[in-house]
Amino acid sequence: MANKLTRFILFALVLGIIAGWATNSAIDDGTPAAAAQLKQIAGYFSIVTALFLRLIKMVIAPLVFSTLVVGIAHMGDTAALGRVASRALGWFIFASLISLSLGLILVNLLQPGVGLDLPLPPPEAASGIATATFNLKDFISHLVPASIVEAMATNEILPIVIFSMFFGVAITAVGERAQPLVRGIEGLVQVMLQVTNYVMRAAPFAVFAAVASAIVEQGPTVLFSLGRFVGSFYFGLALLWLILFGIAFLVAGKRARDLARYIRDPIVLAFSTASSEAAYPRTLEALERFGVPPRIASFVLPLGYSFNLDGSMMYMTFASIFIAQAYGIDLSIGQEITMLLVLMITSKGMAGVPRASLVVIAATLSMFHIPEAGLLLILAVDHFLDMGRSATNVVGNAVAAVVVARWEGSLDPERPADIEPPHAPSHRSPLPPGAEAHPEPGA
Secondary structure, eight states, rough: OOHHHHHHHHHHHHHHHHHHHHHHHHHSSSSHHHHHHHHHHHHHHHHHHHHHHHHHEEEEEEEEHHHHHHHHHHHHHHHHHHHHHHHHHHHHHHHHHHHHHHHHHHHHHHOOOTTTTSSOOOOTOOOOOOOOOOOOHHHHHHHSOOHHHHHHHHTHHHHHHHHHHHHHHHHHHHHHGGGGHHHHHHHHHHHHHHHHHHHHHHHHHHHHHHHHHHHHHTTTTTHHHHHHHHHHHHHHHHHHHHHHHHHHHHHHHGGGGGGGHHHHHHHHHHHTTTTTTGGGHHHHHHHHTTTOHHHHHHHHHHHHHOOOOOHHHHHHHHHHHHHHHHHOOOOHHHHHHHHHHHHHTTTTTTSSSTHHHHHHHHHHHHTTTGGHHHHHHHHHHHHHHHHHHHHHHHHHHHHHHHHHHTTTTOOOOOOOTTOSSSSSSOOOOOOOOOOOOOOOOOO
């Protein structure tokens, strides 16, 4: 079924390009009336995509909570939890530095913003992107939810993760008396994955609508006008993929070569919907089929959606320096390194949803006296760039889970990549109080 879904999504992607291009060519005559009509048609298409993404968001909060709690319960003790968490965060920092540095190096080497043959927006023009200055106090206090109900209602992944960690550790401390609760949450995992299977049947329609909507409104020519910028960025993403898979190969050995095949379905889904979040449930299932234990996959993946959005982080340095180049603003090496470190901090907690990285970029530009109006240059192609960085976010988080699992010595035997499990993978019962946590096979 996974293969069939991938084929349907790819077919819908191609069909959406054709439909959007044909509609744009038939209506666009360069007049304001035609532009308004195209925008209205694109809005109709986007209804389907918006509904699909809302269905995905409906699943995310209970799925993150249930899988994370069960995963912690199966770790057996808090020492194992602390070890996995420290290794995951260490990898996230390392991968973030690679992503940000690669974007910084490539944009300086390729210089896509130099000699740009496009009219520049006036520096004082408003970009329309809401900005928020990074505040360490607000960031730290936001980690702990005032209400788990509120956090789930707004799909705030990081506060849900914090609550789930407390909940899972408490279950481990209670021991035998909490086993009925664990079995109930394991049942919730199965139910939410089954709901995901239902939701995924609408994915091809959402992909068709998302791509058609973007091309109907913008037209294909927008890709050519900023082709050097788009091409340079996708070249950077290709290099980042090679680096990530290369590290996975060094850490996990030859079986890492199969990882791309296992996560193909969520990569295609994230690319075509331009949403990392849409691919979360499928990524979780794919990692467990690849052999990442559920207790590690269900812990590392939610954290990754807040701390390890590699594609988005590379885009932030790339886009920021591109805008500076377009306006002829020379930044010193010190300023660029400072920008990298600022983005390293401000990007944490960024949601894996479309356009979230633009908010971080808008806040960063003002700190370095780069016109925020420069965002207007890239807004027209941002959707097409978002497709690439969303797919890269999936790759980055999948590699993170595999690396942490290998460090834990816990990669299980692979299951066929093309067979979709009808239910959630089986979990082990939590250890009774006082029992010693034994390593899993292969430790």
